[in-house]
Every structure is written in C-alpha cells, then in structure tokens.
Amino acid sequence: MAKNMTLLWGSGSCPCWRAMIALEEKNLQGYNHQLLSFDKMEHKSQQVLDINPRGQLPSFKHGDNIVNDSYAICFYLESQFQDQGNRLIPDGPEERARMYQRMFEGQTFYEKLNNVIYYDFFIPEEERHDCALSRNKEALKAELSLWEGYLQQSPGSFLAGSSFSLADVVVFPTVAYLFRFGLSAGRYPKLGEYYALLKDRPSIRASWPPHWLENPKGHEALKDF
Amino acid sequence: MAKNMTLLWGSGSCPCWRAMIALEEKNLQGYNHQLLSFDKMEHKSQQVLDINPRGQLPSFKHGDNIVNDSYAICFYLESQFQDQGNRLIPDGPEERARMYQRMFEGQTFYEKLNNVIYYDFFIPEEERHDCALSRNKEALKAELSLWEGYLQQSPGSFLAGSSFSLADVVVFPTVAYLFRFGLSAGRYPKLGEYYALLKDRPSIRASWPPHWLENPKGHEALKDF
CATH class of the missing domain: 1.20.1050.10 (Glutathione S-transferase Yfyf (Class Pi); Chain A, domain 2)
Known part of the structure; x- marks a missing residue:
C-alpha cells in the first residue's frame, strides 16, 4: 500500500516527526523514505525542491499528490485512509x-x-x-x-x-x-x-x-x- | 440553528474573517455575535477571557464547545455541518x-x-x-x-x-x-x-x-x- 509514498525527512524535526507518527498510526509502514541532513543543507537540494519549492522537510508524495506541510499530511492521511489503522479524528x-x-x-x-x-x-x-x-x-x-x-x-x-x-x-x-x-x-x-x-x-x-x-x-x- | 453559536470578533482581523466566511458558507447565519474593538483592548476583556484564555479574537462557542482558532473553527464547522450549505472539502x-x-x-x-x-x-x-x-x-x-x-x-x-x-x-x-x-x-x-x-x-x-x-x-x- 505504502510503496507509492515517499517521505523526505530530517532527524529531530518536529514537523517530520508528526508526519511519521501519522504514517505509523495509519499502518502505512513500508513507505519509501530518505533521511536528509539539515547540517549539510540537503533540504535545499534539487531532490527536495522538485517536490517542495520551499526547500523544507518533510516533503511528501503519495502517487502524484504532493503534500508537504506536516498538518496537511496528517489531515490528508486521515481522510485518505479513514478505515485503516487508528482513527485519528474522534466521532463525538x-x-x-x-x-x-x-x-x-x-x-x-x-x-x-x-x-x-x-x-x-x-x-x-x-x-x-x-x-x-x-x-x-x-x-x-x-x-x-x-x-x-x-x-x-x-x-x-x-x-x-x-x-x-x-x-x-x-x-x-x-x-x-x-x-x-x-x-x-x-x-x-x-x-x-x-x-x-x-x-x-x-x-x-x-x-x-x-x-x-x-x-x-x-x-x-x-x-x- | 445558529442561535446556539456565539462569535466574538474584531473588524479587519484575518482570523475573524475566516471564521465568518465559513459560517456564511455553511448557512449558519443568525449566530450571536459581538464586534469588539482591538483599539480599546476589548479582546483582553473578561468576556473574551471566559471563552479564550489567550485573549484573542475570534472567540467562538457552539453550545458548550469552545473553538477559538480560526482554522479549528473552519474544520469544526465543516465536520459538524457537512451536509449544510456548501461542502468545503473536495471529494477527489x-x-x-x-x-x-x-x-x-x-x-x-x-x-x-x-x-x-x-x-x-x-x-x-x-x-x-x-x-x-x-x-x-x-x-x-x-x-x-x-x-x-x-x-x-x-x-x-x-x-x-x-x-x-x-x-x-x-x-x-x-x-x-x-x-x-x-x-x-x-x-x-x-x-x-x-x-x-x-x-x-x-x-x-x-x-x-x-x-x-x-x-x-x-x-x-x-x-x-
């Protein structure tokens, strides 16, 4: 399922961590991912800029859909995989x-x-x-x-x-x-x-x-x- | 319907305006509202602080549910009134x-x-x-x-x-x-x-x-x- 997803991320970034927690909660393990180094300025590399004109991490792609902001990723994953993994929006x-x-x-x-x-x-x-x-x-x-x-x-x-x-x-x-x-x-x-x-x-x-x-x-x- | 809603707002505040557009789009006209003055520091009044410990506008209440952040208000209204007014989250x-x-x-x-x-x-x-x-x-x-x-x-x-x-x-x-x-x-x-x-x-x-x-x-x- 998660093979058509790619996450570019950096260690210790809260926004990246949010995206990764959401992916785990929705049972989307097995996505492609690459750990980039902020110290080496890899978040400004062409690989990132191709997905994310802001040159920021996380950068995330699901099929052709690009969603880079961490809150946007959370909402997107919950809406696309509502019945998979844990439900993350309460009913009440x-x-x-x-x-x-x-x-x-x-x-x-x-x-x-x-x-x-x-x-x-x-x-x-x-x-x-x-x-x-x-x-x-x-x-x-x-x-x-x-x-x-x-x-x-x-x-x-x-x-x-x-x-x-x-x-x-x-x-x-x-x-x-x-x-x-x-x-x-x-x-x-x-x-x-x-x-x-x-x-x-x-x-x-x-x-x-x-x-x-x-x-x-x-x-x-x-x-x- | 909207009689059990109260919005405290200030003129020209983008966050307040967002909330008001969402209320209109969801056909929730007729809500209680009060225009407060930032110049007179009315956003720090007890009336606001009772709903919103940050002393900010908008401050919004629906029944007993308090939702003050403008993005939160938008998401909340869309989820509570999905089939009323305009749908604000696309299906595709x-x-x-x-x-x-x-x-x-x-x-x-x-x-x-x-x-x-x-x-x-x-x-x-x-x-x-x-x-x-x-x-x-x-x-x-x-x-x-x-x-x-x-x-x-x-x-x-x-x-x-x-x-x-x-x-x-x-x-x-x-x-x-x-x-x-x-x-x-x-x-x-x-x-x-x-x-x-x-x-x-x-x-x-x-x-x-x-x-x-x-x-x-x-x-x-x-x-x-």
Whole structure:
C-alpha cells in the first residue's frame, strides 16, 4: 500500500516527526523514505525542491499528490485512509472540537518553544536583544502553564479526551522536545505524565528521532523553567 | 440553528474573517455575535477571557464547545455541518491534497504579510532593524511569486482546483489585505484575478470588514512590491 509514498525527512524535526507518527498510526509502514541532513543543507537540494519549492522537510508524495506541510499530511492521511489503522479524528462533537482547538494551539506552543531554544539560530547576531529573549522565555512559561492546565482539565489522558487523536500526533513532538531540553516533570506534572504515557506508544517509538537515540540528552536550556 | 453559536470578533482581523466566511458558507447565519474593538483592548476583556484564555479574537462557542482558532473553527464547522450549505472539502484526493497543502501554506503567507505591514506594531522600537524589515520584504516577495505560480498552475479558478474550498476560506482574507495595502494587480495578475473573482462572493461580501467599507483604502505599504 505504502510503496507509492515517499517521505523526505530530517532527524529531530518536529514537523517530520508528526508526519511519521501519522504514517505509523495509519499502518502505512513500508513507505519509501530518505533521511536528509539539515547540517549539510540537503533540504535545499534539487531532490527536495522538485517536490517542495520551499526547500523544507518533510516533503511528501503519495502517487502524484504532493503534500508537504506536516498538518496537511496528517489531515490528508486521515481522510485518505479513514478505515485503516487508528482513527485519528474522534466521532463525538465535544472531543472533536477540543481536538481541532488543541491542534492549532499546538502551532503556537511549537513556535514559542522555538523562540527560546532556537533564538540564536533564527536571529542574526547583530539583531539579538536580551529583552526579546527574556520576553520569549516569559511567553513560553505562560504557554506551559496553559498546557499544564489543559491536561489537568482533560476528561481523558489525551489532549482531546479519552482517545489518541491528531492533536496528540502534532503536539507530542513539542512535548518531547521540552523534556529533552531539560523541562522539569516535577514542576509540570501533567505534562510529565503525558510524556511518559505517550513516549512508548508504538507509532512514537518507531519514529523516534535517530540522533536522539544516539544522544539522549539535549542541552539543558529549559532546566530552570 | 445558529442561535446556539456565539462569535466574538474584531473588524479587519484575518482570523475573524475566516471564521465568518465559513459560517456564511455553511448557512449558519443568525449566530450571536459581538464586534469588539482591538483599539480599546476589548479582546483582553473578561468576556473574551471566559471563552479564550489567550485573549484573542475570534472567540467562538457552539453550545458548550469552545473553538477559538480560526482554522479549528473552519474544520469544526465543516465536520459538524457537512451536509449544510456548501461542502468545503473536495471529494477527489488530488484536489483534497492541494486544499490541505494550500491551507497550511496560507499560514506562512499570512505571517510573511504581517512581518511587513505590521513590523512596527509587532517589534518594539528599540529592537527594530532595517535589515530585518528588508529581509521580511524579500521574503514576502518570494511568497507572492509562489502564490502567483500556484494560481497559474491551478486546474481551476480556486486554490485547490475547480471548487471553492477551505483553502479559499482561509487564504482569501490575506489576499484582500494585499490589495487593500496597494499590491499591483498588474504585477501579480493571477492574484488580481483571484481577488476579483472572490470579492463579490456572497459569503465574502456579507462578512467584509465594516471599517474597510468606511475606509476602502489602507496605507500603500505594498505599492512598490
């Protein structure tokens, strides 16, 4: 089934990881894939540009259909393979509403994380400001409190409620980053529980970033959060 | 039907406009709504915070279901009212793939527009850099070329193909902003055609930002693009 699919990806990219979790959940193992190196700028190679004019990973093709954005890949796979693997959109309107809302808040969560841990990477040296980085850190702390609260209020163990959904597919990689970068599960117990619950889920284990397996610890940028 | 829905919104906000277009397309007229003022900081009022801890507009409630993100609102309404009004997700896999991809690229488009026209609004004075703004302008130009190309290659008049879809719901407000801020349809003819085709669509006319009706011209920030 998955032989007519190709994924170009990079290790440790949250968007790539989302796509890979969705592929696993939909039982689409066996797709063609190629691990490219961001360090070697392979995401700007002709091979990628042929599928993705933005030169970004993931880049994904199913037959002639090109879908590169990680959220788009998730929605596309769920709609094309609704009855295969796990259903990733809950039936109940309440849980479904929560799923959509958390999915898109997940983009803000991811952005606020990046604005802290990749500040120096994204902002040229002569444009960096300590006050901007401090503001970004405060914004991430506020964001963490929101998500800790969402998990506290959730009627189940997952972001949308009692079943694993697209919200978990797209947000889990962000949560994994937090703990890799030193976030304290003591200070954020619900996020800690959520991480512990999901990290051994088969789809997530199977797609765990290979360079994280070699180097399980990231730098400790978030240990004082 | 729409009496159990409440939308809190602000005039000229692209995210609010997306939600309002989707409500019109799904024949959900008659919902409760309240126009709030960003200038008076009403998006940070208790009324908003009760629904939306982020203090942002749109804030939307359907019965007890709270969905605030504009993309989440679009997906939610389409899934809850699939057979009402216009279907906004195409049936064909090819068109559907393109719809999802353009929807999410639309977020980048919107962000790159904001990084130019609202640079001074988002960046505190002491953190502004001419080189950053120039870079943002180049990025927006590259983005405009991409979209001009997408419309050139589209097998129909809409972003996903021959039918109006969620991609148009979420991207049209960005395109309307471009022309309000002086973009030249001579230089971007496909974007100009797309704008002309959609601006009189009933759902879009009905939800046109009221302060744009009073002041049809924005400042000319994009006239040299």
